[in-house]
Amino acid sequence: MCGIVGYIGRRDATPVLIQGLKRLEYRGYDSFGIATVGSAIEVYKKNGRISDGEAGVVGLRGCTGIGHTRWATHGEPSDLNAHPHTDCSGRIAVVHNGVIENYGELKRQLAGRGHTFRSETDTEVIAHLIEEHYDGDLLAAVNATLPLLRGSYAVLAIAEDTPQIVAARDASPLVLGVGDAEIFAASDMTPLLEYTERVIFLEDGDVADLAPGRYTVYHGGQTVERPIELINWCVEDTRKGGFAHYMLKEIYEQPQSFYETIRAGIDEHVRQMVMEADEITLVACGTSYHTALAFKYLAEPLCNIPVRVEMGSEFKYFTPPLRGLAIAVSQSGETADTIAALKMAKARNCPTLAITNMQGSTVTRVADETLLMRAGPEIGVAATKSYTAQLAALMEIVNLRCEGAFDDVLSHAHLAIGDVLLQDINEAVALCSKAEHVFFVGRGAFYPVSMEGALKMKEISYVHAEGYAAGELKHGPFALLTPETPVVAVCTPGPTYGVMASNIKEMKARKAPVIALGVAGDTELAEIVDIFIPIPNTHLLVQVLTASVVLQLLAYHTACALQRDVDKPRNLAKSVTVE
Amino acid sequence: MQAVILAAGEGSRLRPLTRSKPKAMLPVANRPIIEYVIDALLENGIRDIVVVVGYRKEEVVRHLNRLDAPIQVVVQERQLGTADALRAAEPEITEDFLVLPGDNYINAESIARIKEERNAMLVAEHPNPSNFGVVVIRNGIVREIVEKPEDAPTFTVSTGVYSFTPDIFSYLQTNEIPDAIAAMIASGRRIRAIPADDWQDAVYPWDLLKMNSRMLRGITPGIAGAVDASVIRRGAVRIGTGTTVGPNTVICGPVTIGNNCTIGPNTVIMPDTSIGDGVVLEPFTYVADSLVMSDVTIGSHSRIVSAVFGQGCILADHTTTYPSTTLLEVGDRIQKEEFGAVLGEGVRAAPFTTFKNCIAGNSVTVGEGKTVIGILEDGTRVM
Incomplete structure (x- = not known):
């Protein structure tokens, strides 16, 4: 988690860093800080969000600087624990994203040698270790320090007497942006888009020496050439425009991101890999886990292939026997659990495929092949457009295995998504915003849709919500149904329609208010439920999408009605890069 | 200012x-x-x-x-x-x-x-x-x-x-x-x-056609898509990226075609026509003086004249829009105006449909071989 940013060039560093940190805020927002090198190192750090504390940052001078926005792992969020951290003399400052696993041991040793520690973080040991080795050559000092560290890191370090930033990464993301006579460094490319479109994705173990207009990348002591890649994302996509929240903007971008992902298609290598598979295992976490589960419910009946879905966080410790194609699904491509799981699949000689939104992210280097989804930058912490883009990529795979049977369905699906965005759901929002608990139920492919609906509701509105397979509700949760507990049920025509309808009647008999998503024109269903939300009567694949979008809107508007901070829900960060 | x-x-x-x-x-x-x-x-x-x-x-x-x-x-x-x-x-x-x-x-x-x-x-x-x-x-x-x-x-x-x-x-x-x-x-x-x-x-919707032909006079000609060598182009023609225009198609400008369309082969696009993104024009179709919005599919052997099609309409083969005048009650006034068809979003028409001075609402469905005249409410099914 955490986001880091660095700048060296001719501009005043402070505004560049502040702007960059705002773009990275989705990676964590407990506290933030920046340090610049002018005549000396000046540090400003503060507990709280950068958008609130921005005004306090004044008087920092220098055209070289580093910044950090934090998602606390070691030590609670406070002014002291905020990065950047300095050594004893205040001549060296570092920011760090990742976890140093052996920091306890290092800290004891350093303390024994007389170093004074001011924070509870793991990062501070890096500053003191660099101090130990520093004799005017920052690069050498960092090089001497890195072998002592165990864990994951992306580090930026500056020292008082040199106009230079040393960057290093191992298992945490770090991207360099190359401008005219200026160099940027950041956890991902969103802060860079404003200044340059030329970026370099560093590899694990790389150390980069940055100076104004000049950079050198070392790997294992040798100079290496890393290719400059051009990014076609546009900076407008990272701005909120006139929308109240990023999440709302991203919800409304879904027809486009779905369409773009479908249109991009599948390249030949991936195609071959998918066609050859006789079994598919997907590993994913959070929202991506739900899309993977939806894929299972779609692919197994439609293309008759066994599909297994594993949670990334469980997989590493309880690895099941593996066969066939392994697919990792991750929006950021940096989810630590998913990557660890993918590595294990690779170690067992499975062909591996990554489905991600981030070109050049860690997961794309681990996997044999990558299927890039075209969602564009997603800033809202709650996944919305990346969810539909993931579904688009996975539905493409279903379509491929069915030899293009759903070409027409998929190429028109974005219209149906656009259609449900116009749906009025105020009544349902009014009901949910008054509730303490909400149940989401569905059968078949709508079970993961319900789980995703519940997750969205929990994470942004803080209303307790549970997603269940509709039949499972009777095995326990029925005890919780009261007239104050709304149930959101997805009930569309198909083999499960009849049994789903009787489930709904059972819930009604317990006096629970029922909000049903059914196809437009289903008057029978509309009569038995309290609130009926119609979705277009189309193919199952499209219904999965449209139902999900309605549930996103429900969660969003409920959160707004409860005045929650939609884009930055408490305790969360967008990509979970720690295990 | x-x-x-x-x-x-x-x-x-x-x-x-x-x-x-x-x-x-x-x-x-x-x-x-x-x-x-x-x-x-x-x-x-x-x-x-x-x-x-x-x-x-x-x-x-x-x-x-x-x-x-x-x-x-x-x-x-x-x-x-x-x-x-x-x-x-x-x-x-x-x-x-x-x-x-x-x-x-x-x-x-x-x-x-x-x-x-x-x-x-x-x-x-x-x-x-x-x-x-x-x-x-x-x-x-x-x-x-x-x-x-x-x-x-x-x-x-x-x-x-x-x-x-x-x-x-x-x-x-x-x-x-x-x-x-x-x-x-x-x-x-x-x-x-x-x-x-x-x-x-x-x-009124048909006024868009006039506005469209006026605005088409100002387009910058340019070809970004894949246009077959046998295509005949006259006048100002603009074609977006990702669009393919098949062999023996005739395009007489001013015409603008959006991105990612599939046109032809053997289609004719006459002046004062705009075609949005992701539109499919199947072979042997003729389009003139029309405004076709994004994601519309028009089947083969169709003749589309003086028509406005909303996003996502899917029209099967042999669709005809036939310009004529009838009395229409729009916005509390009786109007008389010559045009072929105005279709809302997501209209679906089966083969051999004829639209004659027709305003069809959103998601209207028309069965096979019908001639539709006048105003249809949203969601109407013509069987």
Whole structure:
């Protein structure tokens, strides 16, 4: 988690860093800080969000600087624990994203040698270790320090007497942006888009020496050439425009991101890999886990292939026997659990495929092949457009295995998504915003849709919500149904329609208010439920999408009605890069 | 100089086309109307632009975000009228400003004429003045504005483009700007009437065809897609990226075709036609004088003349639109106008359908071999 940013060039560093940190805020927002090198190192750090504390940052001078926005792992969020951290003399400052696993041991040793520690973080040991080795050559000092560290890191370090930033990464993301006579460094490319479109994705173990207009990348002591890649994302996509929240903007971008992902298609290598598979295992976490589960419910009946879905966080410790194609699904491509799981699949000689939104992210280097989804930058912490883009990529795979049977369905699906965005759901929002608990139920492919609906509701509105397979509700949760507990049920025509309808009647008999998503024109269903939300009567694949979008809107508007901070829900960060 | 563009209204007389987007966002020659207005302002060096959004605001905001100009967006929560929309923009106004409707075309020259004035309005001559505010002028000064009269005293109408000083806000008592103008005249303020150079409004859906052919005169020709060597092109033709045009297709400009379309082989596209993104024209189809929005599929052996198709219509083979005139009741008035068809979003037609002077609502479905005339409500099924 955490986001880091660095700048060296001719501009005043402070505004560049502040702007960059705002773009990275989705990676964590407990506290933030920046340090610049002018005549000396000046540090400003503060507990709280950068958008609130921005005004306090004044008087920092220098055209070289580093910044950090934090998602606390070691030590609670406070002014002291905020990065950047300095050594004893205040001549060296570092920011760090990742976890140093052996920091306890290092800290004891350093303390024994007389170093004074001011924070509870793991990062501070890096500053003191660099101090130990520093004799005017920052690069050498960092090089001497890195072998002592165990864990994951992306580090930026500056020292008082040199106009230079040393960057290093191992298992945490770090991207360099190359401008005219200026160099940027950041956890991902969103802060860079404003200044340059030329970026370099560093590899694990790389150390980069940055100076104004000049950079050198070392790997294992040798100079290496890393290719400059051009990014076609546009900076407008990272701005909120006139929308109240990023999440709302991203919800409304879904027809486009779905369409773009479908249109991009599948390249030949991936195609071959998918066609050859006789079994598919997907590993994913959070929202991506739900899309993977939806894929299972779609692919197994439609293309008759066994599909297994594993949670990334469980997989590493309880690895099941593996066969066939392994697919990792991750929006950021940096989810630590998913990557660890993918590595294990690779170690067992499975062909591996990554489905991600981030070109050049860690997961794309681990996997044999990558299927890039075209969602564009997603800033809202709650996944919305990346969810539909993931579904688009996975539905493409279903379509491929069915030899293009759903070409027409998929190429028109974005219209149906656009259609449900116009749906009025105020009544349902009014009901949910008054509730303490909400149940989401569905059968078949709508079970993961319900789980995703519940997750969205929990994470942004803080209303307790549970997603269940509709039949499972009777095995326990029925005890919780009261007239104050709304149930959101997805009930569309198909083999499960009849049994789903009787489930709904059972819930009604317990006096629970029922909000049903059914196809437009289903008057029978509309009569038995309290609130009926119609979705277009189309193919199952499209219904999965449209139902999900309605549930996103429900969660969003409920959160707004409860005045929650939609884009930055408490305790969360967008990509979970720690295990 | 600031400018306020009013883009909050639905444009209900343009239904069914305004289901998912406000009138200002309807594409004409493949660009939303509001873009022409913004262009005209930028050409005059007016960069401080405030857009008032309301109806389907997400659509407008998303589009504005993609433009180069830094545009301020304010929201009118309820669509009560133009003056109310202007009040929503009040906090952003610090100096003399222009007010423009976002859903009418206006050219840069017209804006150049009014931008130096304080308290003025642009007026134009229109053959059907009763759809507009009719302006009575004496010696270049506005005497009176009569809103949508049955019998118009003159053919001079208000274009909705005004130049105001910030003290206009004290006159905004009711919800419409013309009332404020009347109040200003009553209090002895002089409002100058300045003739516009070029101005176009689409009141009814078929008016879009006229506007479309006017806007197509201004397109920049350019070919970005894959066009077969045997394709015959005449006049100004613009083809977007990712579009493929199959062999033996004939395109007579002015014609604009969006991105990612599949055209032909063996199709004919005649002048005054705009085709949006992701459109499929199957072989042996003829399209002339029409506005086809995005994601429409038109089957083979179709003849499409003088038609407006909303987003996502799927028309099977042998579809015909047949221009003719019947009496249509639109917006409480009986109208008589020659056009082929106006289809809302997501209309589906089976093979051998004929549309004859027809306005079909959103998601209308037509069964095989029918001839459809007149107005169909949203969701109608013709079996």
